[in-house]
Amino acid sequence: MTISTSTELICFLILSSVIVSGGLGVVLIENIVYSAFLLGGVFMSVAGLYLLLNASFVAAAQVLVYVGAVNVLILFAIMLVNKKEVMKPIKGLKLRKFFSGCVCAGLLALLFRVNIITNWATPGPQAIGEIATERIGEHLFTDYLLPFELASVLLLMAMIGAIVLARRDVISIELETTKSIQENIINNSTDNVLLNQSND
């Protein structure tokens, strides 16, 4: 075993243990801020696995999009809704967790069995390695052109939708008029337009 292969093996073992333990931590840890940071660790380790698979472009995209955007967005959402609230106890919660754990373990056993008994056709054709980025570019501008353009439309729709959903909509609050909310708006607003609208 040469030094490069043993390094690869060690990297794989470290990354996979970080992924599994980090995933468990995301699900099980009570404090949600800790689980958000652990989620960032899981994303970074998945990017490391992509590097082991000779896919530097996708690894960079993973770090940029997941760690840089999605994880930061989740942290912002946690900060915005961060209220120490005591969840109401529910009857049979333990039983529910146990049964869903059984179902997930069954799914895991099924997937393991499929993984092991299937004869995967490896090794396939020789991996192209470093020119993978160029090959992805060729794919995106030839046979995957339509999904590529649709993805841009999807991102635009998601952006507009997120703005519309998260906007603090003064007029719709006013339509549901309870008096205290209305008074609050009038008191808080320094803008004349708001005062005129609420006096109508």
Add this chain to the structure above:
Amino acid sequence: MFNSQELIPLNAYLLIASILFCIGVWGLINSRNAVRVLMSIELMLNAVNINLMAFSSYIDGNLIRGQVFTVFVITVAAAEAAVGLAILLSLYRNRTTVDMESFNLLKW
């Protein structure tokens, strides 16, 4: 069982991905905090991405179509996270809670 020609077999990546996917499913079912539900969905999407990348590297090493699919999945996941968190914020504004058990607006 394992192909001894390659150092890290394809099965190892698939096993990691399936473990991560099952953790994600369990978290999706059992989380009571709505933000944690979104985090579990991200875990599941990452598990699927690991699968796609492993197959594209081991079986389709020539025309890495799996990597293109992974790029698309990452795009959709980013859009999903943005819209999901916006929905979560407006829910929180209406209900002042993030407990999944109290979101029963569609119950009849």
